[in-house]
Amino acid sequence: xxxxxxxxxxxxxxxxxxxxxxxxxxxxxxxxxxxxxxxxxxxxxxxxxxxxxxxxxxxxxxxxxxxxxxxxxxxxxxxxxxxxxxxxxxxxxxxxxxxxxxxxxxxxxxxxxxxxxxxxxxxxxxxxxxxxxxxxxxxxxxxxxxxxxxxxxxxxxxxxxxxxxxxxxxxxxxxxxxxxxxxxxxxxxxxxxxxxxxxxxxxxxxxxxxxxxxxxxxxxxxxxxxxxxxxxxxxxxxxxxxxxxxxxxxxxxxxxxxxxxxxxxxxxxxxxxxxxxxxxxxxxxxxxxxxxxxxxxxxxxxxxxxxxxxxxxxxxxxxxxxxxxxxxxxxxxxxxxxxxxxxxxxxxxxxxxxxxxxxxxxxxxxxxxxx
Numbered sequence: 186x187x188x189x190x191x192x193x194x195x196x197x198x199x200x201x202x203x204x205x206x207x208x209x210x211x212x213x214x215x216x217x218x219x220x221x222x223x224x225x226x227x228x229x230x231x232x233x234x235x236x237x238x239x240x241x242x243x244x245x246x247x248x249x250x251x252x253x254x255x256x257x258x259x260x261x262x263x264x265x266x267x268x269x270x271x272x273x274x275x276x277x278x279x280x281x282x283x284x285x286x287x288x289x290x291x292x293x294x295x296x297x298x299x300x301x302x303x304x305x306x307x308x309x310x311x312x313x314x315x316x317x318x319x320x321x322x323x324x325x326x327x328x329x330x331x332x333x334x335x336x337x338x339x340x341x342x343x344x345x346x347x348x349x350x351x352x353x354x355x356x357x358x359x360x361x362x363x364x365x366x367x368x369x370x371x372x373x374x375x376x377x378x379x380x381x382x383x384x385x386x387x388x389x390x391x392x393x394x395x396x397x398x399x400x401x402x403x404x405x406x407x408x409x410x411x412x413x414x415x416x417x418x419x420x421x422x423x424x425x426x427x428x429x430x431x432x433x434x435x436x437x438x439x440x441x442x443x444x445x446x447x448x449x450x451x452x453x454x455x456x457x458x459x460x461x462x463x464x465x466x467x468x469x470x471x472x473x474x475x476x477x478x479x480x481x482x483x484x485x486x487x488x489x490x491x492x493x494x495x496x497x498x499x500x501x502x503x504x505x506x507x508x509x510x511x512x513x514x515x516x517x518x519x520x521x522x523x524x525x526x527x528x529x530x531x532x533x534x535x536x537x538x539x540x541x542x543x544x545x546x547x548x549x550x551x552x553x554x555x556x
Contacts, residue, residue: 443466
């Protein structure tokens with residue numbers, strides 16, 4: 186198959202390119218080499234030379250049309266990533282995510298093409314808070330904790346109906362969507378736009394809701410990259426990882442190889458068509474635990490710095506229910522967090538271990554997004 190990967194020079198995209206090439210597909214990469222991810226503006230060394238590289242922006246209709254010519258599968262990975270940053274660079278995120286996706290879809294809707302399937306990257310951020318169980322009310326989906334509650338350093342989630350404490354449970358695809366950032370809204374846009382256009386024009390389309398991805402090739406120059414890469418950069422610069430709230434908030438950390446596995450299954454399996462799937466591990470890990478695992482791997486003497494601050498829009502818990510993708514597509518997470526951390530640390534050590542956390546924190550604070 187002839188496959189186009191937008192954003193194919195990035196973290197997930199480049200790993201996906203490797204997997205596609207290993208399966209004998211012809212791969213074209215379309216990427217704008219944005220400076221926040223690629224500071225030098227050069228094609229990264231890790232991108233396989235076996236893939237055809239095309240420099241271009243998904244907002245450029247002519248360039249995207251040319252890149253799509255002759256392709257049969259599209260993986261739309263291109264997006265600007267950064268929850269906090271999206272809350273003040275609102276137009277930038279909307280243009281690069283929502284408008285760029287619309288440009289691709291308009292080409293599919295109005296021009297001749299050979300596209301047989303489209304797989305689009307969505308995000309767990311569209312859920313907002315995850316799912317919870319209340320001993321009185323059953324399954325509940327609370328809204329964000331109030332500003333008053335957060336300022337009092339009362340971090341735990343309560344049932345909105347009866348006020349009782351609630352326990353986090355796996356979040357399934359049926360959970361109502363409640364995005365809490367511009368970035369999350371643009372990923373919901375991606376998912377809903379791609380699925381609706383795909384259905385209307387009979388182009389099989391799949392949306393994958395990625396949970397918190399980690400692994401080699403994360404953009405260490407991007408201060409809004411994954412928390413594991415940020416913590417690693419801090420520790421390798423002999424600085425403590427800074428943890429918001431009390432460190433007990435939890436996420437589902439999924440290795441990039443499992444994200445790639447899900448994308449390949451979505452391409453190959455007709456059972457995936459016109460559907461959405463969580464991609465995670467089904468396991469919750471606290472941010473404090475992550476810091477401890479990294480400290481142990483590095484043999485560092487640094488201890489985490491618990492800020493007892495919070496960021497606007499932060500959620501407490503969200504981890505994936507992966508039964509649907511397991512049952513329908515045969516997905517099986519292959520890398521546990523403890524197994525994946527050594528590879529991440531090795532990658533970070535091989536790079537300039539940039540630490541941009543403090544500059545990013547200052548930006549958020551300047552916009553009133555850290556309290």
